[in-house]
Amino acid sequence: MTKTLTTDPQSVLAGYQRHLFQCAPPLYKEPLVLTEGRGIWVTDAKGDQYLDFFAGILTTSVGHCHPEVTQRVAEQMAVLGHTSTLYLTEHQVEMAQRLAAIAPGRLDTTFFTNSGTEAVETAIMLACQATDRTEIIALRHAYSGRSVLATNMTAHAAWRPLAASIPGIVHARSPYPYRCPVKTPCDSGCLDALARDLEEAIQTCTSGKPAAFFAETIQGVGGYIVPPEGYFAMAADMIRSYGGLFIADEVQAGFGRTGSRWFGIEHWNVEPDIMVMAKGIANGFPVGATTTRRDIAEHWKAKTISTFGGNPVSMAAAIATNEVMVREDVPTRAAVRGAQLRKGLDTLAHEFPWIGEVRGMGLMQALEIVEDRSSKTPSSAKAKALLEAAKQEHLLIGIGGLHDQVIRIGPSLLVTEEEVDDALSRLRRACSTVT
């Protein structure tokens, strides 16, 4: 069946160039104008189909336009589309209960917002009130969002439009084994050095009384940096010994993405004091969530509202997404399909010497691209060539890392065995064109 094309990609591009901020550039030399999505597939305005292995930045967690999510949203919009936080709805309560059921340990109380950035802001404001302190320890290579606070917590120059403008945010060294800030090659002794660095940051760059240590459980924009065993236990003990709280950012790594567990932090057996979530929580609907223990939440004394936070339509999307996730046991699926994907990527790394490292957990896997393995010089040029070549193979993947040198892969958590094999074949063909 021939699709009737109604969107002209050239006029969309011209309209973007004329009327939208140019600071959020689309991927690719020739940007893709998408018009439809279904499961793992998206269609562009020319009618071409692409296998989506980046899921709108790890967000369409159960696939584009999942029928149950779509139906629930349409039904809710027809009944009650908006309330604000001035009125109660059963949807907010149900979603908060669902989060309490899967969140680690005693985390059972939630504030809903509309984005990861707002969830981060909420967590920091809460930690400051709960400790009566204001200083934050974040990590280098972090990405926390696009507000003034979140860009100050972000530690990638390219994502920081302002010089540091909020005092009291200091960045400890990133637990990044492939580019270990302590020594090469990284070994088990580096954990002690990272602990000394964290403590030194607290002792020398703060008043010695930090409100919180804030970290992504896997640094996403940084290039899926997986901390070594024992890092989070050390960091949580350290911050608590100085009277601060541990905040885990699960915006990318949450909701089964890392395989076998609902949240990334559970792999390290650490219970955070506060956890932030967004992206995959509602399969593309704008939902952010900050979840904590009741006793910590009670420290928020000032009034606050969120006009759109916990909106009934967004909550309907989140509930339907969560129902699908629980029924389909996405943590187990991500572990199984993630192992398949990882095996295929490891095979590619044997074949192509410019793949410096394959890393990640579950269905959050990355390739760090280098000029050559001995120098480990980051190769943004090769990574971008691979991104474009994958597009020619009708495979969508992502890019990240401090130097745009990391290929990021994160498909829907419902991806099938055949789809993973298909993506690996396309990626292999794309790799063979990179020189």
Ligand SMILES: Cc1ncc(COP(=O)(O)O)c(C=O)c1O
């Ligand atoms: C780990 C992490 N935290 C926070 C954010 C901010 O989320 P949002 O873009 O929804 O504001 C992002 C976005 O990529 C992220 O990756």
